[in-house]
Amino acid sequence: MPLLVKICGLSTRETLDVALEGGADMVGFVFFPPSPRHIGLETARELGSRAKGRAVKVALTVDADDATLENIVETLRPDILQLHGKETTARLRDIKAKFGLPLMKALPVETSADLAPLPGYAGVADRILFDARAPKDATRPGGLGAPFDWHVLENLDLALPYMVSGGLNADNVTEAVRVTGAGGVDVSSGVERTPGVKDPELIRAFIRAARATQPSSPLPVNGERSAAQRAGG
Numbered sequence: 707m708p709l710l711v712k713i714c715g716l717s718t719r720e721t722l723d724v725a726l727e728g729g730a731d732m733v734g735f736v737f738f739p740p741s742p743r744h745i746g747l748e749t750a751r752e753l754g755s756r757a758k759g760r761a762v763k764v765a766l767t768v769d770a771d772d773a774t775l776e777n778i779v780e781t782l783r784p785d786i787l788q789l790h791g792k793e794t795t796a797r798l799r800d801i802k803a804k805f806g807l808p809l810m811k812a813l814p815v816e817t818s819a820d821l822a823p824l825p826g827y828a829g830v831a832d833r834i835l836f837d838a839r840a841p842k843d844a845t846r847p848g849g850l851g852a853p854f855d856w857h858v859l860e861n862l863d864l865a866l867p868y869m870v871s872g873g874l875n876a877d878n879v880t881e882a883v884r885v886t887g888a889g890g891v892d893v894s895s896g897v898e899r900t901p902g903v904k905d906p907e908l909i910r911a912f913i914r915a916a917r918a919t920q921p922s923s924p925l926p927v928n929g930e931r932s933a934a935q936r937a938g939g
């Protein structure tokens with residue numbers, strides 16, 4: 707399976723286009739007011755229609771209530787919900803029943819003890835995102851540009867697809883994939899000039915580096931674009 711590349715925290719037309727043209731598989735939009743990447747519903751509507759059919763649209767929320775999720779689903783029209791708070795398995799079931807969308811549950815990781823909730827989430831989430839555990843005094847649970855010890859995932863045996871995030875950038879993504887065996891990578895701070903301000907060249911470099919972690923793809927089948935073509939190579 708080709709590595710999935712997600713660029714998260716996009717908030718402008720220009721940087722969304724760079725991610726799409728660079729071949730990102732997933733584009734993420736943050737709905738969490740304390741974040742420097744938070745977008746409002748009008749921006750969500752505009753960026754959502756721009757990304758439609760070109761990449762998987764991911765709505766990132768943190769312990770959002772139903773009314774907030776309803777507004778996001780109505781405007782962005784996401785393909786998947788990324789739940790980055792302390793949502794329980796019961797809440798995941800509830801969200802799934804109400805919104806009928808695939809769920810990616812973010813799990814904060816510092817030590818192997820943090821993997822304990824996995825079996826519960828694996829029963830209801832469609833995908834897991836392993837992210838660095840934020841410090842206790844952080845103003846947000848992610849998007850801090852800090853990695854975790856990837857060796858915690860070294861012997862992971864998980865039936866569910868999983869991605870890794872936290873402090874990734876073009877220089878360390880190869881090693882992160884090698885150590886964790888993740889099927890996807892997710893980046894925000896590592897493609898920014900300052901918190902919330904994406905840098906087009908860093909986005910392109912990250913996607914190129916992530917694609918380069920893979921053996922060269924076989925010839926495309928049934929008109930599919932190869933990984934190299936998707937990377938613009």
Ligand SMILES: O=C(O)c1ccccc1N[C@@H]1O[C@H](COP(=O)(O)O)[C@@H](O)[C@H]1O
Binds near residue numbers: 835
């Ligand atoms: O990006 C944010 O501001 C954010 C806010 C709240 C929860 C998660 C957030 N970002 C996600 O965190 C990971 C790691 O990001 P980084 O590359 O270390 O900056 C990623 O999934 C972001 O989408």
